[in-house]
Amino acid sequence: MKIVPVALGARSYEVRIKAGLLDDAAAHLGPLARNRPFVIVTDTNVARHAERLAATLAAAGLASDTIVLPAGEATKSWAQLESLTDALLERGIERGDHVIALGGGVIGDLVGFATAILKRGCNFVQMPTTLLAQVDSSVGGKTAINSRAGKNLIGAFHQPSLVLIDPDLLDTLPLREQRAGYAEVVKYGLIDDLGFFEWCEGNGLALLSGDSSARAYAIAHSVGAKARIVAEDERETTGKRALLNLGHTFGHALEAETGFSDRLLHGEGVAAGMALAFAYSARRGLCPGQDAERVAAHLRASGLPFDLASAGIAASGARLVEHMLHDKKMDAGTLPFLLARGIGQTYLDKQVDLADVASFLDELPR
Template sequence: MPSSSRQTVTVDLSDRSYDIVIGDGVLDEAGARVAPLMGKGPRRVITVTDENVAGLHLARYRAALAAEGIESLDIILPPGEQTKSWQYLELVLEKTLAARIDRGTLMVAFGGGVIGDLAGFAAALALRGIDYVQIPTTLLAQVDSSVGGKTAIDTPQGKNLVGAFHQPKLVLADTGLLATLSERHRRAGFAEVIKYGLIREHCFYEWCAANGNAAIAGDAALLAEAVRRSCEHKADVVQQDEFETTGLRALLNLGHTFGHALEAETGYSERLLHGEAVAIGMVMAFDLSHRMGLVSGQSAGRVKQALASLGMPVDLAALPGLTVDALTAHMAKDKKVKAGTLRFVLVREIGEAFAGSEAPADLVGAVLRDAGAVG
């Protein structure tokens, strides 16, 4: 039975509203929480996960479903960003359709951001849209990618360039699962936590700077607090700008224009995790904002120092050989390009970001060179 001690954040989207249920042990309640969302057909769900998550958590998840008489057809994929591709999207859809689903069939995305994005996109496409549930297993997915309905795959042209807005029916964020992550992956995920403070709440930035290392080390209470507060911020933004039409939701991309270019140039590999790329990108965004006369050098320096003190990369020292030309070429393919002009999320102060600003190419190049890019 669901525990009354859970923390719940609601994403209020009228008839498409849904809850984010947060707490240690939420996975054991998956059956009881998923059952009310199912149609009248067979008590069966399609579960998309990866080999790592399956090895750690699939038996426990299946037991939670079985307790409510629910079966799972499991689609187990390789881990890693490379799985967010046409190849695996086709595989998921073929297996899903071969299971003779109907529009009452429920899909479950059980994994990190890659699985959540891929499975959510597959759910958006199957039968022109079936319901799905997010069960994020990483800190990054719990605080960011599982919430808000952005689904996508990567293509040779860039990251997340093919996708759809498709809101989940429920998000189950079991903070106990975060103990199975490496400290590096918790640290990378925490970059997306502190991002909320940098874009919209200075006091949350200060909380992250003060408590981040303890949370990253595995303090369960601090991790739960980080997830809850991050989800509250994400829900508030999504409620106001679900389809990224007003510019508010675009603020969540602070550091991502630089970060996605870094990920592409390093081959979407373990060489540079998404959160690590975002950390470097946020430092670059503050540096660019300073060079454009928008934010003080003192504030930009404080952010760089804070991220470094949390053990996050803040430059390209560990990534030798990246060139300005290659990185700017990747940025030219970014989704935020409009009429051939690349627009950045920039800042006026810590906790005060704004979107849609152009930046001179020479200043972007200077930022990249000062961070360690060649050329």
Template sequence: MSIDAPETTRVPVALGDRSYDILIGSGLIASAGATLAARFPGRAVAIVTDATVGDLHAPALEAGLTAAGLRHHRITVPAGEATKRFAMLEEVVDQVLAHRLERGDLVLALGGGVVGDLAGFAAAIVRRGMGFVQMPTSLLAQVDSSVGGKTGINSRHGKNLVGAFYQPGLVLADTDVLDTLSTREFRAGYAEVAKYGLIDDPGFFSWLEANWRGVFQGGKDRVHAIATSCRAKAAVVARDETETGDRALLNLGHTFGHALEAATRYDGTRLVHGEAVAIGMCQAFRFSAKLGLCSSDAAERMTAHLKTVGLPTELAHVPGGVGDVDGLMAAIGQDKKVARGKLTFILARGIGESFIAKDVDPAAVRAFLAEDLARG
């Protein structure tokens, strides 16, 4: 399919001479070889994927690359959050070099957020920066992690603490691949879709409340939700690429959520990232209500919607629990938004009225967490 086909939606990310397109539509993996040959002629391609996604989708991608005359090599990493670590970064970098890819060649991330973050960081550091293409295969990656240039790995001290801002040259979001996701993984991605409505688009949140079933079923509602999410993120990234200002709003729910992931030791059988974000957003709204910033009705409304689609909304919904207040506070203290030891949270005055709250009182956070844990 031509990249200019009317059924393909194009969302530009405006970053001057580093601007790029997000293409959203059906069949984009099969047509990727022709697309890449047209946009990046003569480039060799290192495909970074995980074992699960590679089996499902890499053959179609590789067939297209071969047909377009592009040399390619597949690098397969284990699936799961534990892959985002130094040892796997070294493995990817070593394979890219071993197969003699040059600085002008492409590292292509075929997978979800884990693969995208890992491959993007490798692209940023190999030969001091190679070409990079994102082909996100999860809903979460299509609407969030593949857009905006955040790359990185986890440390034993916390999530995403080692990385770089490194923009892709192109994002290809093939909506067909979402049909291969489990219901749980799709729901987890939906949390990030809802996030855009909760940040600053109450009309979109209302649309999701009325049309979420269509998003899950596929078709035009799904494309609309993905495109709306990508446009929202692209606008923020264009204003604040390296998160010195309002890009931090995109972390709604993430300070609490990352602490929950740390508490479960990144065990995806207990909690995946989107589920942690869903609980974290509910906590952010409950905390905002406790501080008198928003109404309890707003907190209850957004929680009810996430619960309706099947997402967890309470600490008690995490199998095996999340530990105690001290452990959660220690994890929050390692959050990337901490500045000079002071806590920063994304809080809300209502649906679509989120804001950056700096220098939040740790005692207030501790008291809130104690109450939240006691909710049972």
């Protein structure tokens, strides 16, 4: 088992990574039980894993109840938040109880936010079932739902008590979902780790083909990178954690244009957004053009969107910039952008002219 600590003082916790961990979960969850039942929250796509988890807990004498929500980004909504909190209250949830978020990023974000606000804060455990959630969203305590104005605009920082990652759960994940999660793996190389990006270039296709050793390495390395950044800047106050948003400003605008639907998965939006961030950096003379081309080439080879056309976006630059104005990172009327001086050299730029961004986007093929 690989154990990655997330060092946050009194809110510290461990990320435990092991193949087959779902069937051994009772050993890890038992110390949190308090002679109280767990509530497992999952969605229709992975309800079968919830049945396995409940059976594993029952075999160890641990009680549980399961709530199954609809699958998809639309579940990160006010309506589903209300439904979930009502369901938890109906089950007599106590502040010291632990709710288990078993699913992808949508379930993790929704359960995390619900437990953040329920009775002013309840406990939860992340058990991510997608590559994107395993390498990114399950770690760090960002929880949220979407609104009509944009993505993740209503939320809270609320750290889990424990994160349990079973890479074997990815065996049943559709290839498109695996690719979307892989975008977040590549992100860690692009932020500040050229060596890891080079590893991705050499091993990414093996990972996507189900190679267990490549998958295990990518998950552990990504979690370690995120844990380090979160420990330095838990609430994104110093700018260090903001680096984890590489590709998200462009990407969220693309997702908004598609109505946060399955037309463009979150990881696909991030992939296109990272390529756009590098292309825009190159256009401004900040980043070597060959680096931007190299990033786009790797994303293309991985089956991911790498520009507006491959993301299926036909909107004007002005329209996409309008979506960006709802970005939660807006500060004093300006929008910081994650740009790059090269692969592994991402930085936060607070002097970006949105009109120039719109012009850049209009120059791209549709």
